[in-house]
Amino acid sequence: MASLFGGRAASASPGAVADGVEQAGGDRRVLVAADGSGDFAGVQEAVDAVPAGNNSPFVIAVRPGTYRGRVVVPADRPLITIVGLGRRAADVVIADDRANGTPHPAGGTWGTTGSASVTVDGTDFRAHNLTFANLFDEAAHPEITNRQAVAVLTRADRVAFTRVRFLGNQDTLYANSPAAATIARAYFRECYVEGDVDFIFGRATAVFDRCRVHSLDRGSVPNGYVTAPSTDIGNPHGFLFARCAFTSDAPPGTVFLGRPWHPSQDPDAIGQTVIRDSRIEAHIGATPWSDFGTWPWEDARFAEFRNYGPGATPTADRPQLTPAEAATQTVPAFLRGADGWAPDRHR
Structure with missing residues (x-):
């Protein structure tokens, strides 16, 4: 990550930062360390x-820890980047443990949106080499029946994650936008996402590039739904998975690639x-x-192209793109927009 740190920030010490912010190369940087050796002990701090109104890159470097x-x-x-300083994404974990049905201190419950461990509304957000998790323990809370528990909710445009893990069960990754008619783009490169029910969901334009998408075995049939x-x-662009691996420990044929979600029965939500x-x-x-529910999958925009492996055999119930159609369903087509956003070109 030399482009972010100029070869220095990964080893920054508290003394290298003035007033909690280091001015270097135009980027401002702070260090988070759970043991108190950084500028802050917590990520929210x-x-x-x-x-407010930040208009230049601001890097939050996080030392290993939970x-x-x-x-x-x-x-x-906007323009915040969070980078884990561990050797692996598992070394830095940012987590919470609320579900939809978890009681809210002010009354009622948190709801699905409120359950998110991390919520991103600032544009041009980046994250690299860390783990986001929702640690809600379903077995420990049988009294909570609404178990949607989001690890990350994105609603901003131009957000990008590289080598990041997203851990949860139901509704792990909520890729959304501020409003139904507002397009918000998210890019995930070499990431790992795991869950069981609808664990990648929402109305964002989201590209998953060389990611591993892992379905947990919850011991039932169906075992879950990926998207x-x-x-x-x-919006002509929803979720695109390119050069990914879909894996699971669940028995053969017990997981679905997706189902069409119509929030509040919205007929215009054609996933x-x-x-x-x-x-x-x-x-x-x-x-x-x-x-x-009553919404048939055939009316959604579900398609595959040139997939392989034991779970990819074409059948009459697997819509396939033609080569001409596939030429329009590419990573650049989903991401560029009028501003030419190209996170896939940067590593």
Whole structure:
């Protein structure tokens, strides 16, 4: 990550930072360490140190450790990058443990959106080499029946994650936008996402590039659903998985690739999931898509192209893109937009 740190910030000490912010190469940087040896002991404290209306890159470097507590990146704090300083993504964990049905201190419950361990509303957010998790323990809370427990909720445009792990069960990764008609783009490169029910969902335009998508075995049939897109009918680009690996320890044929989510029964939420050039293991069956309540999967925008592996055998219930269609369903087509955003070109 020399481009972010100029070869120095990864070894920054508290004394290298003035007033909690280091001015170097135009980027401002702070260090988070759970043991108190950095500028801040918590990630939210570091986010709060970013000036409202921030207009230049602000890097939050996080030393190895587990950081518990909700993190919110507000809309008036764009251009934040959070980087784990461990050798592996597992060395830095940012986590909380609320579910939809967890009681809220002010009354009622948190809801699905409120359950998120990390919420990103600031544009041009980046994260690299760390883990985001929702540690809600379903077995320990049988009294909570609404178990949606989000690890990360993104609603901002131009957010990018590289070599990041997303851990949870139901509703792990909520890739969304501020409003149904608002397009928000998210890019995930060489990431790991795990869960069981609808664990990648929402209406964002989200690209998963060379990621591993792992379905947990919850010991039931069906064992779960990978995606639950709610893409607005006016958005031609929903979820794209390119050169990914779909894996699981679940028995063969017990997991679906997705089902169409219509929030509040919105008829214009015509979800899109496209999976191409990816390996699919045997946990996915011959009919990989499922209805969602009264909404049939056939009316959604589900398609595959040139996938392989024991769970990818083409059948009549697996819509396939033609080569001409596949030429329009690419990483650049999903990401570029009018501003030419190209996170896939940077490593």
